[in-house]
Amino acid sequence: MGLKEKIKSNESLKKLAHWSILIPKQTRPRLWIKLFVNPFYHKKGKGAIVRPRTRMDVVPWNKFELGEDSTIEDFSAINNGVGDVIVGDRSKIGLSNTIIGPVTIGNNIRLAQNITLSGLNHNYEDVSRPIHVQGVSTAAITIEDGTWIGANAVVLAGVTIGKNCVIAAGSIVTKNIPSYSVAAGNPARVLKKYNHETKAWEKA
Template sequence: MFNSQTDKLTALKAQAQDICRKYNNKINFESKYDYSLLSSLFKNLGDNPYIESNFYCELGTNISFGNNSFLNHDATIVDYAPVKIGNNVNIAPKVGIYTTIYPDDPKLRKQHYLSAAPINIEDGVWIGGHAVISAGVTVGKNSIIGAGSVVTENIPANSVAVGNPARVIRKINIDDKP
């Protein structure tokens, strides 16, 4: 558990907000995707990223974004713990990825205490619009998360999960044929 309002975290959040604002403005007003801005912020930015405007992250320094991955409009990543987005991941508009865990004790919440757990979105995952990926979750390789789902537990590889909370409704059959 830590205080999210320390001077160091406040400075990191201000830096991330500034970079996100500059990045979003370049897209919205200049039609330019300036990945050098996000590269300076993220822990790792893979090759051939595609990150749409109105992107927001809390710190940025804990985000690893894979090769050929896509993050659509209005995505939010609260990255007090590591967030790993694998290769060839497709994330729809208005998805929230939140590493934060708030304490039950209202006194601690009032004092801005929280904890955080990492999120791992493995290669080939597709996440539908308005979905929420919660702290401590791994979404397994090639899985699909339905629109509006709230993922609170790990999703195995090659699964389709939907609902609130998200539940696996079927496995994906991987056909090795072209």
């Protein structure tokens, strides 16, 4: 049994490891994790930039990857505490985005401002206990290559948005969006699809 498995199987060791990595009662990693662990554990491609005023709540037990020539702009928050956050090549994460894993963002993606992608939900079934002590559930979000998401959009856990889609500003995406689609609204619905035979965008 390896060290990781020993820690997971022993509740006391698990609590100690958790305490040593995260600031108590917060989701933020300790300074020594940021300085001496994350730079060597997580992958950052050539030309990738994380702006200095980005909040990186990134821990070593899940992946964080930022591809070549990709950028995360200021005032964004990235959290991989409950699932991997993976960003492909040449993708731009706009100002004030919130990304909570598990989330996979493909290549050549454009996210505008104030977008939320959250692969996390809080459990709430037991009404005798506060929601925040009932744990969480996760379902992966996938944004495929070439997609553009407009400002103030929200993408919920478990959603896949296909290739070369346009998600209009302010949309709430609750269900999968097929590739080559334009979607808008709350909940978002497909308004147009690209017809590869006629080479034109057509009403859905």
